[in-house]
């Protein structure tokens with residue numbers, strides 16, 4: 617299978633340099649606004665504008681799906697039926713990300729990409745559905761031939777829908793019991809790491825549960841770790857329809873010059889694979905927060921991304937990233953509103 621590289625534009629180096637020059641002249645000691653200054657320059661480069669434009673229209677898309685590993689072994693602290701039930705919770709507006717998105721003035725859309733079942737939801741929620749569940753990666757491929765490409769294209773189409781409707785910042789959310797096992801396998805295969813190093817406790821499994829997850833990831837790597845060189849083959853073997861759709865979503869935002877705030881371990885793993893399909897796309901992504909999952913730390917390090925927030929979150933759904941929106945807006949406000957050192961009346 618060939619790897620169709622997707623061209624990604626570069627953020628503006630000119631705007632970044634201009635932002636850095638202006639930040640140095642603001643009414644504060646040099647560098648005193650720390651990471652906010654770096655984010656202000658980053659956003660200026662993305663928008664090719666100093667100050668950058670306001671981020672009024674922020675959208676979270678939650679990609680929901682089931683994973684075969686959760687059926688075969690107790691890899692999660694919760695039953696797989698939670699995935700379908702949570703789709704209804706997202707629709708009712710009382711999910712964690714729903715409440716936190718309200719605080720940020722962001723919208724939340726949920727899509728059933730691969731929930732195992734036919735939930736009673738409006739047709740638009742299943743419009744991009746690829747399949748019911750994904751294969752158990754330790755014993756079989758997650759996806760059938762062609763499904764990774766179809767899910768990736770669906771993710772791109774979803775990003776296009778949101779961007780055409782006016783989105784100025786995209787956040788990928790995830791919902792899927794068992795998905796931290798799949799994310800760990802993708803990161804381990806991509807980076808050549810052993811299962812023990814990447815597996816975490818997900819929704820809160822105990823030591824025995826974590827040991828079971830390590831065993832599953834090890835078996836998955838033994839079975840198909842050698843297929844990591846080709847991104848669609850990797851997604852087919854060790855990923856899921858949601859991972860492929862999330863990767864497409866991330867790539868399309870970058871292709872259209874729109875910033876993304878990555879969330880936890882699942883979007884981190886998808887981003888690692890997405891970068892292989894679209895080198896340079898990572899320049900349009902920020903890491904919204906640090907999750908408790910070790911695989912996320914490895915993925916972000918490999919992508920050269922440093923999390924904005926570190927709140928000990930492990931919810932997924934886009935819940936950490938959406939809280940970083942306030943920080944990005946603050947970074948922009950500094951450039952847009954602060955006075956200059958040169959105007960101080962020191963007499």
Ligand SMILES: O=C(O)c1ccc[n+]([C@@H]2O[C@H](COP(=O)([O-])O)[C@@H](O)[C@H]2O)c1
Pocket residue numbers: 691692693694790791792793794795796797817818819820821879880881882907908909912929930931932933
């Ligand atoms: O975002 C994270 O890093 C994260 C860490 C732990 C758990 N989660 C969420 O919990 C689910 C996966 O956990 P598990 O234990 O079922 O693999 C899935 O719905 C994720 O959104 C998410």
Ligand SMILES: Cc1cc2nc[nH]c2cc1C
Pocket residue numbers: 694698702790791792819931932933
């Ligand atoms: C209730 C619940 C909500 C979630 N949201 C994301 N992952 C989740 C896992 C569980 C168990």
